[in-house]
Structures are given as structure tokens and as C-alpha cells.
Amino acid sequence: MHFLRTEQGVKDHLAKIKEKKIGFVPTMGALHEGHRSLIEMAANQDNYTVVSIFVNPTQFNDPADLEKYPRTLAADIEFLKNSHCDLLFCPDENEIYKTGEAPVPEINLGHLDRTLEAEFRPGHFKGVMQVVARLLKIVKPHDLYMGQKDLQQFVVLRTMIEQLHISTNIIPCPIIREENGLAKSSRNRRIGEAFLRNSDILYRSLVHCRDYFQKSEIDYLRSYVQSVFRSSDFQLEYFEFLDADTFEVINRKGKVNNIIAVIAAWAGDVRLIDNMIMSGELSSH
Ligand code: PAF
Helix, strand or coil: CEEECCHHHHHHHHHCCCCCCEEEEEECCCCCHHHHHHHHHHHHHCCEEEEEECCCHHHCCCHHHHHHCCCCHHHHHHHHHCCCCCEEECCCHHHHCCCCCCCCCCCCCHHHHCCCHHHHCCCHHHHHHHHHHHHHHHHCCCEEEEECCCHHHHHHHHHHHHHCCCCCEEEEECCCECCCCCECCHHHHHCCHHHHCCCCHHHHHHHHHHHHCCCCCHHHHHHHHHHHHHCCCCEEEEEEEEECCCCCECCCCCCCCCEEEEEEEEECCEEEEEEEEEECCCCCC
């Protein structure tokens, strides 16, 4: 596995392997099995896998969250040596946010910029787009692999790629879960003992909704999930059903085929998100 820290280093290296189809997995480190599955998908579908590790300060709306974000580079390098990663790009902040670098053109995210994650994490997606646009310019991958757990991030980046006419396919990858159903996340290692025991609450709620989706009204399922959380120590931030194609909240089943439920909740000071398809599928456009 090659290890590079600079834009120029990556560009020079990739110029030598021009004929290869590059699959790219951007990360913020603290790697886990969810990341491994993205890397495996890249290795299966492309013939050169690039992983980046960069804890991007501009996407953290909460400075405490940035400070507490796990940084485990030595372990991450070992993890990557045992996966199908060909090149690890680990830039520092000056390399990504170089002075004189053109800002990302305005992207029209419409309601994606006002609802759910955007509402609760102001400025988050601007930071995500900024860093991913920059990384795509350096790596120029054929395929970009993103986890479906961060569903709104996936839809935002899909929109950005379309609007900027970037010639990279964005591919959603299935959520990887702990044994109890908790979606794998770098933040999980911060969940306290007391919350860990009941940390399947998001997954259980989603599975219940999926099992009863055909037979039940949306209002009923929403109230059910709210009541499950009310009788727990977890704080529900949002729970909604969305049209998976437009990301519009739906309150009544109608002609929408692809429906996905999204949830965000706090386990003490750790914020967890998850989602599950209720009917149809999630398309990559
Ligand atoms: O999902 C993440 O880990 C980050 O938001 C990303 C896409 C690597 C951008 O910093």
C-alpha cells in the first residue's frame, strides 16, 4: 500500500497508473467494518482503490464534536494494510485548504439544505461538499463509494456531482451493522456503557416500521417510534419517512414507490443516525 500526504504526490503517482479504473473511499479515519465493506466494493468494481483519511474541520458545526472525534491513524494504517487499499492519501489541513484554491461553486441543494441533518447541523453539508469536491479534483476517481448510513450526505454529494458535471459515479453502499443492529460508525466507540445495552433502539424502531409498513398509516408508525424513545434514555431528534428519490418528507402513503425512514437520536452526548428502506429502492440516478 502506498502512503502519500500531498496533492502533488497523489497526482504524480496516479499519472503513472493512468489506465486503471480508480475507486475512491473518502473517510475521516477511525476505520471499521463499514469502511472495509466500501473498500471491498471498490476493489471488486474498480482496479485501483484509493482511501483518504482527513478529519475535515469545516463540516463540524460543533467544535466539541471535532475535538472528540477519534483519531487513530496508526491503527487505521494497519487496518488498511489488511484490506484491498492500494493508496492511502492522508493530507493535512494546509494541503486541503490551500490559499488561492478556488471555492466550490454554489450548489443549489434546495430543501436538502434546510431539512433533517441540514437543520440540526447547520453548515455541515457546505463543509462536506467543500472537502469532497477538493478530493475528487485530486483523485479523479471513476467511482466514489459512500455509505448509505449517511443518506442525506449521499444525496447531497450526488446532487453536487450532477450540478458540477463531475465525471465520477457515486455508488451507495449498504449499511453494515453491529450484532445487535446498531449501524457501524466511528462515533460508536464513544457510546457509554449504559446506552450501549439499549443501542439497538434505532434499528429496532426501523425494523418495526418496515415490518408493519404495508399495514399501517405513517402517522401511527411515527407516534409508535416517538413513544418507544419517550420510554428510553435516548433523545429522539427526528424520525421521518421520505420519498427516497426527492428526499421530501411524506406524511401519507400515496403514489410514492421508493420510501425510506430516517432517524437521528442522542445516546447521551453521542449523536446516532440510521435509515432503512420501507418500500422500493434507493437509486444512484
Ligand atoms: O462520511 C464521512 O466520513 C465524511 O463526511 C467524508 C465524506 C469523508 C467527508 O469528510
